[in-house]
Amino acid sequence: MHATLQLLQNTDFPSLERRALRTLQVNLGYRCNQTCVHCHVNAGPTRREMMDEATSELVIQVLRECRIAALDITGGAPELHPAFCTLVKAATQLGVKVMDRCNLTILLEPGQEGLADFLATQRVDIVASLPCYSSKNVDRQRGVGVFDKSIAALRELNALGYGQSGSGLTLDLVYNPLGPSLPPPQAALEEDYRRELFKHFGVTFNHLYTLANMPIQRFGSTLISKGQFSDYVRLLKENFAAANLEQVMCRDLISVDWRGNLYDCDFNQQLGLRRSQQHGAHLRDLLRRSIEGDPIIVADHCYGCTAGQGSSCGGALRVDADIVR
Numbered sequence: 001m002h003a004t005l006q007l008l009q010n011t012d013f014p015s016l017e018r019r020a021l022r023t024l025q026v027n028l029g030y031r032c033n034q035t036c037v038h039c040h041v042n043a044g045p046t047r048r049e050m051m052d053e054a055t056s057e058l059v060i061q062v063l064r065e066c067r068i069a070a071l072d073i074t075g076g077a078p079e080l081h082p083a084f085c086t087l088v089k090a091a092t093q094l095g096v097k098v099m100d101r102c103n104l105t106i107l108l109e110p111g112q113e114g115l116a117d118f119l120a121t122q123r124v125d126i127v128a129s130l131p132c133y134s135s136k137n138v139d140r141q142r143g144v145g146v147f148d149k150s151i152a153a154l155r156e157l158n159a160l161g162y163g164q165s166g167s168g169l170t171l172d173l174v175y176n177p178l179g180p181s182l183p184p185p186q187a188a189l190e191e192d193y194r195r196e197l198f199k200h201f202g203v204t205f206n207h208l209y210t211l212a213n214m215p216i217q218r219f220g221s222t223l224i225s226k227g228q229f230s231d232y233v234r235l236l237k238e239n240f241a242a243a244n245l246e247q248v249m250c251r252d253l254i255s256v257d258w259r260g261n262l263y264d265c266d267f268n269q270q271l272g273l274r275r276s277q278q279h280g281a282h283l284r285d286l287l288r289r290s291i292e293g294d295p296i297i298v299a300d301h302c303y304g305c306t307a308g309q310g311s312s313c314g315g316a317l318r319v320d321a322d323i324v325r
Contacts, residue, residue: 001217001218001221002220002221002224002225003221004215004216004217004220004221004224004229004271004301005216005271005272005273005299007215007224007229007233007300008215008216008233008271008299008300008301009299009300010300011298011299011300011302013298013299013300013302013303014242014245014298015295015296015298016245016248016250016251016295016296016298017251017293017294017295017296018250018251018252018264018291018292018293018294018295018296019251019252019292020252020290020292021066021068021252021253021254021286021290021291021292022068022069022070022252022253023068023069023070023071023072023249023252023253023254024059024062024063024068024070024071024072024253024254024256025072025073025074025253025254025255025256025265025266026051026059026071026072026073026074026087026256027051027074027075027076027078027255027256027257027258027266027269028050028051028056028073028074028075028076028078028081028083028084028087028258029047029049029050029051029075029076029078029080029081029258030047030049030075030076030258031045031047031048031049031050031075031076031077031080032045032047032075032076032077032080032103047076049258050081050258051081051083051258051259051260053083055258055259055260055283056081056083056086056087058260058283058284059071059087059256059283060087060090060091060094061287062283062286062287063090063091063094063096064094065287066286066287068096069096069097070096070097070098070099071087071091071096071097071098071099072099072101072253073087073088073098073099073100073101074101074266075101077102077103077106078100078101079100079102079106079112079115080106085118088100088118088119088122088124089122092122092123092124097125098122098124098125099124099125099126099127100119100124100125100126100127101127101129102126102127102128102129103128103129104128104129104130104149104150104153104154105146105149105150105153107153107156107157108149108152108153116153116156116157116160117160120157120160120161120162120169123168123169125170125172126157126162126170126171126172127172127173127174127209128150128153128154128157128171128172128173128174128205129173129174129176130150130154130173130174130175130193131174131175131176131177131178132175132178133192133193133196133197133200134147134196135147135148137178138150140178151201151203154171154197154201154203154205155201155202155203157171158171158202158203158204162205163203163204163205163206164204170206171204171205171206172205172206172207172208172209173193173205173207173208173209174208174209174210174211175189175193175208175209175210175211176210176211176212176213177212177213179213180213180223180228180231180232180235181235182212182235182236182239182307182308183210183211183212183308183309184210185309186208186209186210186309189208189210190207190208193205193208194208210309212236212304212305212307212308213304214267214301214304215229215232215233215236215300215301215304216267216270216271216301217270233300233303235307236300236303236304236307237300237303237307239303239307239308240303240306240307241306241307241308241309241310242306244305244306244307244310245306247310248302248305248306248310249265249305250264250265250268250296250305251296253265254286254291255268255269256283257269260282260283260284261274261281261282261283262274262275262280262281262282262283262285262286263275263297264296264297265305267301267302267304267305268297268299271299271301273297273299275294275297279291279294279295280294
């Protein structure tokens with residue numbers, strides 16, 4: 001796989017500083033039951049990295065002592081981690097809002113019976129990847145048969161109340177473009193998803209998030225192989241919108257890898273851009289000092305979060321942005 005960091009580090013991206021920490025985003029490991037073309041984590045069934053028990057216990061301690069509002073659990077497929085349920089229960093007991101970055105098909109995997117019921121009982125917010133409402137496009141990006149399994153999982157979640165008005169069980173979907181282009185306007189695409197998924201499958205959901213693909217890991221390597229890397233980075237830069245800087249996720253979120261190391265965001269984690277020892281490089285450092293006001297490590301991939309309507313773990317940052325194609 002082609003490395004991309006050296007192509008991104010010589011950057012003119014504006015400097016950023018942290019605000020008060022609100023969200024702890026924890027990557028439990030890179031093992032996944034899928035191998036997606038756009039995956040910025042390079043996750044898959046053969047990955048063996050997995051957070052140990054001591055580090056998962058430290059996550060709970062940090063949530064409690066730092067009074068963090070939200071726990072964003074990701075992977076790989078985070079549900080494959082043996083401590084997933086223990087971590088979710090501990091966080092919800094602390095009054096922390098828990099989000100599960102779910103690929104949907106994990107709900108149908110052998111050994112995961114009862115997972116959907118558990119998520120509903122714990123009132124976990126589900127943020128589910130579904131890069132299109134057509135089987136052809138989803139299977140092309142995520143593997144043959146993934147779309148049908150995803151629809152089956154969505155129906156199971158709907159039956160439990162997820163995505164249903166008044167249930168309080170949040171089911172949000174995530175869209176990624178198929179190739180080196182920016183996402184279309186989020187609001188319009190959400191309406192398309194809502195109409196098509198209900199019309200053909202009876203599926204409902206709360207919100208659709210549109211995310212730009214990052215030129216790193218598997219997707220970045222594919223761009224290099226096709227000779228499209230420089231053009232894609234140029235597209236991101238041409239669509240830079242300074243207004244998005246106020247809302248980028250790294251301002252009040254910290255990313256934790258499976259070893260407990262700290263990064264300013266999940267994308268920096270995958271590039272190996274670890275925070276400095278001076279500013280706190282490990283989860284335990286959050287117990288000794290506030291990171292508010294710390295500088296954020298940036299590179300050219302940061303243009304992916306600030307291009308056009310912007311991208312974050314909560315989707316588009318602006319709904320009225322013009323995009324240069």
